[in-house]
Amino acid sequence: MTKLETESAPRVVIVGGGFGGLAAAKALRKTDAHVILVDRQNHHLFQPLLYQVATSVLSPAQIASPIRGVLKAQRNTTVLLGEVTGVDSDRRRIVVDSADRRGVALEYDYLIIATGASHSYFGHDEFARFAPGLKTLADAVSIRNRILRAFELAEAEEDPKRHADLLTFVLVGAGPTGVEMAAALAILVRSTLRFEFRRVDPSSARIVLVDMAPRVLGPFAESLSAAARTRLDQLGVEVRLGHGVEKIDADGVIVAGEHIASKTVIWTAGVAPSPAGKWLASPTDRAGRVRIQPDLSVPGHPEVFVVGDTASLDQDGHPLPGVAQVAMQQGRYAGRLIHRRIVGKPEPPPFRYFDKGTLAVVGKGFAVLQSGRVRLSGFLAWLVWAAVHLEFLAQSNLRVSVFVQWAWTYLTGQRGSCLIVNHHAPASGDSRAADGAPSSLFREAS
Amino acid sequence: MTKLETESAPRVVIVGGGFGGLAAAKALRKTDAHVILVDRQNHHLFQPLLYQVATSVLSPAQIASPIRGVLKAQRNTTVLLGEVTGVDSDRRRIVVDSADRRGVALEYDYLIIATGASHSYFGHDEFARFAPGLKTLADAVSIRNRILRAFELAEAEEDPKRHADLLTFVLVGAGPTGVEMAAALAILVRSTLRFEFRRVDPSSARIVLVDMAPRVLGPFAESLSAAARTRLDQLGVEVRLGHGVEKIDADGVIVAGEHIASKTVIWTAGVAPSPAGKWLASPTDRAGRVRIQPDLSVPGHPEVFVVGDTASLDQDGHPLPGVAQVAMQQGRYAGRLIHRRIVGKPEPPPFRYFDKGTLAVVGKGFAVLQSGRVRLSGFLAWLVWAAVHLEFLAQSNLRVSVFVQWAWTYLTGQRGSCLIVNHHAPASGDSRAADGAPSSLFREAS
Numbered sequence: 001m002t003k004l005e006t007e008s009a010p011r012v013v014i015v016g017g018g019f020g021g022l023a024a025a026k027a028l029r030k031t032d033a034h035v036i037l038v039d040r041q042n043h044h045l046f047q048p049l050l051y052q053v054a055t056s057v058l059s060p061a062q063i064a065s066p067i068r069g070v071l072k073a074q075r076n077t078t079v080l081l082g083e084v085t086g087v088d089s090d091r092r093r094i095v096v097d098s099a100d101r102r103g104v105a106l107e108y109d110y111l112i113i114a115t116g117a118s119h120s121y122f123g124h125d126e127f128a129r130f131a132p133g134l135k136t137l138a139d140a141v142s143i144r145n146r147i148l149r150a151f152e153l154a155e156a157e158e159d160p161k162r163h164a165d166l167l168t169f170v171l172v173g174a175g176p177t178g179v180e181m182a183a184a185l186a187i188l189v190r191s192t193l194r195f196e197f198r199r200v201d202p203s204s205a206r207i208v209l210v211d212m213a214p215r216v217l218g219p220f221a222e223s224l225s226a227a228a229r230t231r232l233d234q235l236g237v238e239v240r241l242g243h244g245v246e247k248i249d250a251d252g253v254i255v256a257g258e259h260i261a262s263k264t265v266i267w268t269a270g271v272a273p274s275p276a277g278k279w280l281a282s283p284t285d286r287a288g289r290v291r292i293q294p295d296l297s298v299p300g301h302p303e304v305f306v307v308g309d310t311a312s313l314d315q316d317g318h319p320l321p322g323v324a325q326v327a328m329q330q331g332r333y334a335g336r337l338i339h340r341r342i343v344g345k346p347e348p349p350p351f352r353y354f355d356k357g358t359l360a361v362v363g364k365g366f367a368v369l370q371s372g373r374v375r376l377s378g379f380l381a382w383l384v385w386a387a388v389h390l391e392f393l394a395q396s397n398l399r400v401s402v403f404v405q406w407a408w409t410y411l412t413g414q415r416g417s418c419l420i421v422n423h424h425a426p427a428s429g430d431s432r433a434a435d436g437a438p439s440s441l442f443r444e445a446s
Numbered sequence: 447m448t449k450l451e452t453e454s455a456p457r458v459v460i461v462g463g464g465f466g467g468l469a470a471a472k473a474l475r476k477t478d479a480h481v482i483l484v485d486r487q488n489h490h491l492f493q494p495l496l497y498q499v500a501t502s503v504l505s506p507a508q509i510a511s512p513i514r515g516v517l518k519a520q521r522n523t524t525v526l527l528g529e530v531t532g533v534d535s536d537r538r539r540i541v542v543d544s545a546d547r548r549g550v551a552l553e554y555d556y557l558i559i560a561t562g563a564s565h566s567y568f569g570h571d572e573f574a575r576f577a578p579g580l581k582t583l584a585d586a587v588s589i590r591n592r593i594l595r596a597f598e599l600a601e602a603e604e605d606p607k608r609h610a611d612l613l614t615f616v617l618v619g620a621g622p623t624g625v626e627m628a629a630a631l632a633i634l635v636r637s638t639l640r641f642e643f644r645r646v647d648p649s650s651a652r653i654v655l656v657d658m659a660p661r662v663l664g665p666f667a668e669s670l671s672a673a674a675r676t677r678l679d680q681l682g683v684e685v686r687l688g689h690g691v692e693k694i695d696a697d698g699v700i701v702a703g704e705h706i707a708s709k710t711v712i713w714t715a716g717v718a719p720s721p722a723g724k725w726l727a728s729p730t731d732r733a734g735r736v737r738i739q740p741d742l743s744v745p746g747h748p749e750v751f752v753v754g755d756t757a758s759l760d761q762d763g764h765p766l767p768g769v770a771q772v773a774m775q776q777g778r779y780a781g782r783l784i785h786r787r788i789v790g791k792p793e794p795p796p797f798r799y800f801d802k803g804t805l806a807v808v809g810k811g812f813a814v815l816q817s818g819r820v821r822l823s824g825f826l827a828w829l830v831w832a833a834v835h836l837e838f839l840a841q842s843n844l845r846v847s848v849f850v851q852w853a854w855t856y857l858t859g860q861r862g863s864c865l866i867v868n869h870h871a872p873a874s875g876d877s878r879a880a881d882g883a884p885s886s887l888f889r890e891a892s
Contacts, residue, residue, distance in 0.1 A: 019571065041595060042598060042864070042865065042866040043864075043865050043866070059506065059508075060505065060865060060867065061505035061507075061509035061865060062505075064865055065511075065863065068641055068642040068643065069864060072641050072642045074645075078601075078644045078645065079601075079644075080598075080601065080602055081595070081598035081599075081601075081602075081866070082602070093848070098598075098602055099595055099598075100599050101597060101602075137865070138867050138868055138869050139870075139871050141867070141869060141870075142869070142870045148488060149527070149545055152488060152526075152527035152544075152545075153527075153544065153545060153546050154526070155524075155525075155526065155527075156526055156544055156547075168777065195518050195559045196512075196514040196515055197514065198521075198523075198524045198525075199524065208772040220712075237675075267678070290458065347822070381502050402848075418488070418489075418512040418515060418891050419489050419506060419507060419510055419512065419583070419585070420487070420488040420489070420527070421583050421584050421869075422584055422871075423584050423587060423588070423869030423870070423871065424584050424587075424588045424869070424871070425586075425868075425869065425871035
């Protein structure tokens with residue numbers, strides 16, 4: 001078996017292969033270090049396009065690339081599939097579960113935690129069963145199955161009330177994900193129902209977007225929220241603001257006392273950070289994100305860094321937003337800082353986020369863009385949106401495939417991936433108790 | 447709701463959207479009939495390339511297209527998602543379960559059953575858990591997950607024995623599926639392990655192909671079996687013939703008394719027809735396929751036809767093989783025969799299968815071809831194989847995408863879809879008891 005050649009070099013462990021973790025690994029590509037990236041998925045997921053998998057435009061392979069494929073030319077880097085369950089920062093090790101071993105320890109000299117966020121039901125976990133969230137490929141495929149199955153059931157349903165309930169889709173949360181998803185769903189419903197189904201009336205379909213907030217796209221300027229709102233109205237999306245959902249069950253939702261009958265409710269609201277704060281027993285903000293220092297390290301542990309959605313850092317008196325750009329810039333910063341320490345260069349100046357701008361797409365050929373003092377909405381903003389996303393995708397070798405699919409869908413209206421697949425759940429028989437001898441990479445946790 | 451305009455026209459129900467069912471539907475496209483195609487999946491699956499999904503070359507959306515997308519321009523045809531559970535041929539209705547109703551009756555004037563085959567463990571159903579078969583997209587994704595996860599576990603495994611077991615893959619059944627899968631796996635192991643992993647030794651990987659038969663590719667001429675065998679040897683596949691597997695469990699298989707330790711066993715052997723014979727209470731052959739008449743109808747029911755893998759028909763003293771070509775030709779024949787009856791033309795001559803030839807691919811740039819007296823093996827046969835498959839794929843709008851991916855993989859060695867996705871199992875909460883009023887399309891079965 002090939003032994004690691006850089007075993008004597010310092011070991012940098014990165015937890016998470018999202019935007020933050022991948023940027024950190026790439027920043028360390030020329031460092032004389034042994035970089036180990038651990039993720040519980042084998043793929044880097046391009047989350048900003050996840051709603052396009054959920055609405056059948058793209059297939060999973062078009063927005064996810066295997067992490068080890070992305071990093072294969074980076075010979076100082078080993079990728080491991082495993083779920084981190086804890087950090088022992090005193091002994092400098094993390095605890096990892098893999099499919100066949102539990103509680104194995106992995107030592108580090110430097111640690112970068114980039115474990116992101118998942119969705120949160122704000123204490124209403126009973127909603128999860130009826131209103132799935134959208135954070136992983138499995139989530140997106142599951143939501144796609146639900147939406148397409150609702151169309152199928154409607155095609156066979158002749159009772160008008162049940163027919164209408166099957167064609168009513170409720171999205172809870174009018175932030176970027178909810179708005180992008182609602183617009184994409186409106187276009188899917190209209191194009192697919194009209195041409196591929198024989199017995200459903202596209203005009204009987206309803207898409208309802210609900211939020212407690214007074215406007216859609218809260219993080220954007222008010223003028224852009226208004227432009228997005230107008231566009232949603234044009235697309236036929238019913239926007240209901242100022243009231244949260246009170247109840248969600250198999251029959252629909254209750255909003256402001258009114259029952260909206262629906263067979264398909266999708267959760268596009270809350271976000272909760274990973275449990276990194278608990279692992280580190282480190283102070284967090286109210287949302288549970290780890291409070292980090294200006295160099296992104298954890299107080300008292302200059303060798304441990306936290307980046308991206310699971311970190312909390314203020315800049316100019318405001319907390320940095322949980323977006324891909326922040327994660328990428330922080331990951332790159334942490335990687336470079338570690339590189340400088342290893343080669344003995346002085347520490348860099350404190351981290352500073354450079355906001356290149358924020359985009360949200362509202363259906364075909366329409367986006368809103370906010371960058372510094374620039375406010376733009378419409379087709380031009382959409383072109384910027386498409387260009388920016390294709391540029392990002394290049395990092396994971398996905399650009400060509402997505403560009404071709406987008407062009408095809410834009411011109412023909414055809415979707416790339418309207419499949420309903422009743423996937424097998426992962427085999428539980430995979431799990432074995434740890435019984436191997438201690439190895440040079442791992443130690444059994446004690 | 448849009449009412450069916452052709453309700454007074456005769457109703458032709460087709461069960462199954464595979465090669466046979468789709469060919470039948472297309473043959474009826476100009477018929478003044480109401481055609482209803484029922485399938486339990488929403489997609490037509492291009493099964494001959496399923497092994498390429500299992501070995502990460504293609505993604506599921508590249509070999510499956512939504513049936514209603516394929517038939518959307520055929521305005522006399524309605525597609526329904528549902529699982530047929532029985533046929534009442536006296537009352538001319540089939541019984542259908544959908545996600546929200548069970549036991550609903552669907553009436554027909556003509557019925558075409560094209561329900562295909564699934565894999566069979568020859569009475570050893572306990573093998574299923576350890577040696578999944580390859581018949582559906584979900585199967586292929588599940589096998590892909592297993593193979594890629596074995597690589598991942600091997601990367602973290604330092605015990606040489608366990609490391610080797612994780613990199614040992616056993617395929618049971620050396621027919622076309624087993625041979626194609628073994629060769630594709632050999633290439634995957636070699637290319638992926640060498641460049642993307644740091645701690646595994648590609649030369650420690652083993653691929654073992656087991657069959658009771660005395661040669662691989664039994665349906666082909668002996669010279670082609672020998673050519674395929676030589677090619678498999680060159681690819682490093684261990685071929686073990688003349689003995690079936692005696693046992694399969696989580697630790698591997700036993701063949702001819704010898705234990706082969708393996709964490710990944712794949713079943714590429716037996717095939718069992720759908721239960722159409724039981725539904726019809728009609729005579730079957732030993733394998734359980736429905737004995738049909740020369741016009742493909744069932745004895746005593748000239749309005750009921752059975753085509754493809756679930757039908758049994760002899761030609762020139764030999765049973766027709768269970769291949770896509772037979773299903774397509776039979777489906778087209780049954781559709782045309784029904785068209786002629788409806789328009790009052792005389793019955794066509796009995797069905798006769800025209801064998802265009804049989805192909806099997808053995809890795810990159812090598813195939814065997816048998817057509818009439820022609821026997822061909824090597825690169826030229828592989829070109830024919832690629833051309834024929836791209837031609838077939840055109841019927842389901844998949845040609846461009848697959849061609850681009852093949853060219854890319856051929857030139858770069860990169861796979862399109864090395865994703866491990868822990869899919870959610872389908873929600874069981876979808877099921878509701880039937881409680882609706884009788885409708886014009888369906889009747890409750892009684």
